[in-house]
Amino acid sequence: MTDHPWQNDLEPLKGIVSARAMKGETMLLNMGPQHPSTHGVLRLLLELDGEEIVTCNPEIGYLHTGIEKSMESKTYVKAITMTDRMDYLNPPANNLVFVMAIEKLCGLEVPPRAQVIRVILLELMRIASHLVWLGTFGLDLGAMSMFLYTFREREHILHIYEMVSGQRMMGTYFRPGGLWRDVPDGFVPAVRDFLDYFPQKLRDYERLLARNPIWMERTKGIAPITGKQAMAWGLTGPSLRGSGVNFDVRKAMPYSGYEQYDFDIPLGPDPGDVYDRYWCRFQEMWQSLRIVEQALYKLPGGPVTADDRKYTPPPRSEIGVSMEALIHHFKYWTEGIRPPVGEVFTVIEAARGLMSCYLSSDGSPHVHRVHFRQPTFMHISALPHMAPGFMLADIIAILGGIDIVLGDVDR
Amino acid sequence: MQLKDPVASLRAELPGAVLDVIEALDETTVVTDRASLPHVLAFLRDTPGLQYNFLVDITGVDYLGYTPPAPERFAVCYHLLAMLSNRVLRVKVYVPEADPVMPSILAQWPAANWPEREIQDMLGLDFAGHPDKRRLLMPQDWDGHPLRKDYPLGYETVQFSFNWQEIDAKKPYAKE
Numbered sequence: 001m002t003d004h005p006w007q008n009d010l011e012p013l014k015g016i017v018s019a020r021a022m023k024g025e026t027m028l029l030n031m032g033p034q035h036p037s038t039h040g041v042l043r044l045l046l047e048l049d050g051e052e053i054v055t056c057n058p059e060i061g062y063l064h065t066g067i068e069k070s071m072e073s074k075t076y077v078k079a080i081t082m083t084d085r086m087d088y089l090n091p092p093a094n095n096l097v098f099v100m101a102i103e104k105l106c107g108l109e110v111p112p113r114a115q116v117i118r119v120i121l122l123e124l125m126r127i128a129s130h131l132v133w134l135g136t137f138g139l140d141l142g143a144m145s146m147f148l149y150t151f152r153e154r155e156h157i158l159h160i161y162e163m164v165s166g167q168r169m170m171g172t173y174f175r176p177g178g179l180w181r182d183v184p185d186g187f188v189p190a191v192r193d194f195l196d197y198f199p200q201k202l203r204d205y206e207r208l209l210a211r212n213p214i215w216m217e218r219t220k221g222i223a224p225i226t227g228k229q230a231m232a233w234g235l236t237g238p239s240l241r242g243s244g245v246n247f248d249v250r251k252a253m254p255y256s257g258y259e260q261y262d263f264d265i266p267l268g269p270d271p272g273d274v275y276d277r278y279w280c281r282f283q284e285m286w287q288s289l290r291i292v293e294q295a296l297y298k299l300p301g302g303p304v305t306a307d308d309r310k311y312t313p314p315p316r317s318e319i320g321v322s323m324e325a326l327i328h329h330f331k332y333w334t335e336g337i338r339p340p341v342g343e344v345f346t347v348i349e350a351a352r353g354l355m356s357c358y359l360s361s362d363g364s365p366h367v368h369r370v371h372f373r374q375p376t377f378m379h380i381s382a383l384p385h386m387a388p389g390f391m392l393a394d395i396i397a398i399l400g401g402i403d404i405v406l407g408d409v410d411r
Numbered sequence: 412m413q414l415k416d417p418v419a420s421l422r423a424e425l426p427g428a429v430l431d432v433i434e435a436l437d438e439t440t441v442v443t444d445r446a447s448l449p450h451v452l453a454f455l456r457d458t459p460g461l462q463y464n465f466l467v468d469i470t471g472v473d474y475l476g477y478t479p480p481a482p483e484r485f486a487v488c489y490h491l492l493a494m495l496s497n498r499v500l501r502v503k504v505y506v507p508e509a510d511p512v513m514p515s516i517l518a519q520w521p522a523a524n525w526p527e528r529e530i531q532d533m534l535g536l537d538f539a540g541h542p543d544k545r546r547l548l549m550p551q552d553w554d555g556h557p558l559r560k561d562y563p564l565g566y567e568t569v570q571f572s573f574n575w576q577e578i579d580a581k582k583p584y585a586k587e
Contacts, residue, residue: 231464231465234467358470381524381525
């Protein structure tokens with residue numbers, strides 16, 4: 001065996017790539033961090049034998065912004081704005097998991113109207129997030145037109161979110177104890193319009209893809225995962241349910257009043273491949289529509305924030321007439337809230353899977369330690385188990401099947 | 412199947428492993444030590460009636476300067492979920508600053524791979540037995556562990572007339 005000039009460079013990769021790569025028998029290829037199908041800045045160190053993948057090592061951290069560290073220097077209310085930026089395709093769920101942790105710590109009761117509005121926005125954003133996934137997944141596998149259609153529909157949802165929060169994506173609309181403010185008058189008609197308009201489009205997408213022979217060829221039989229494997233690797237959400245494991249946090253540990261809604265959990269076979277994960281995600285959009293419809297029907301009146309002046313700001317109308325309200329207003333926006341000492345753990349079902357928040361408080365107005373368990377972080381960590389044995393082109397389908405967002409992975 | 416209480420079962424089957432139990436805000440925290448951690452986690456997973464079969468998350472916490480003072484500077488929290496009974500349990504281990512080494516549970520829990528690497532990268536706790544010790548999020552040649560409490564955020568102190576000398580002394584001017 002001849003000495004290769006780059007042999008010493010491979011020394012740090014010992015044990016990570018196979019021994020054949022060290023001798024130069026297989027090819028090491030960097031896919032990313034600027035590859036369009038990695039949806040952000042993911043680098044995959046692929047070891048290829050011909051076109052077949054021998055090992056696959058994801059390298060993350062290119063989008064690491066230190067959100068957890070930055071949040072430690074901010075007050076609780078300011079820290080909520082950082083959570084939007086994690087999974088930027090589904091910001092309300094990020095808000096919710098953090099806000100729920102604060103509410104649990106402070107013992108805040110969220111009014112029913114706020115809960116229902118939260119559910120409507122969460123499910124609409126779940127659809128929006130799945131639309132981005134469907135469009136880019138289609139784009140990567142050659143179904144170009146899907147991208148244009150799904151982004152057109154997503155714009156309707158972002159319009160609704162802008163209407164309530166003032167921002168298309170990073171709304172920070174959920175606050176401890178409820179919402180930033182009540183929804184405007186045009187909210188209910190806008191959501192109703194979307195409910196009338198969207199099912200026809202969803203049926204169109206189904207006709208475009210579901211039995212398309214090229215689509216089936218690219219996704220069927222790729223990266224099959226058994227339910228046992230999926231649980232061991234920490235897969236959650238549609239990636240887990242695509243392998244036939246019936247676990248959805250909305251059903252298992254209901255939050256925000258999800259137990260009041262009637263919806264089904266789409267399940268794939270065991271073992272499930274990329275097509276089954278696609279199918280589960282797609283069917284989830286129908287279920288989200290069902291939830292939004294029920295929530296809109298039962299949308300109650302009443303306040304949208306809890307009535308606890310230590311943890312929620314007073315309404316504007318009170319500030320002019322009440323000295324206490326003025327003091328609370330001033331303390332809330334300058335010093336921030338002081339949750340009691342303790343640690344909490346909250347779990348929700350985000351668009352991509354189980355998202356959890358560990359929050360530790362030392363009684364000061366600043367976050368002591370916060371940690372988010374992001375679904376796609378675990379999904380990418382399972383990639384070295386899923387990819388070997390498949391072709392280079394299949395890695396794009398596998399990545400699409402687990403629906404990654406790099407802001408979510410790196411934080 | 413009869414559901415069992417995790418704390419009572421642990422106390423009965425693994426005496427000495429449960430150092431403390433904290434019940435707060437509908438959450439149960441079992442404090443254990445480093446040596447018995449793999450046994451505690453395996454017991455919680457494999458015992459019928461408990462079956463905490465899903466490792467949700469591993470988190471490291473730095474308690475430097477925390478009031479009330481914690482037993483040791485670092486803690487690692489393991490969050491387990493039982494998918495059959497929908498219960499969550501937190502297993503907590505305190506790690507001293509002088510000997511920041513944890514046992515890796517990767518062999519029993521494949522999902523622990525990246526969370527352990529993340530803690531190693533961000534808090535500087537070593538996971539003995541983990542096969543891949545490269546940094547996960549930070550660059551490979553990075554100095555320090557950002558989530559430690561004594562790691563600076565990078566802001567500069569605001570300069571006033573009374574402290575400008577103090578700030579000026581720390582400024583990185585070019586050396587002569």
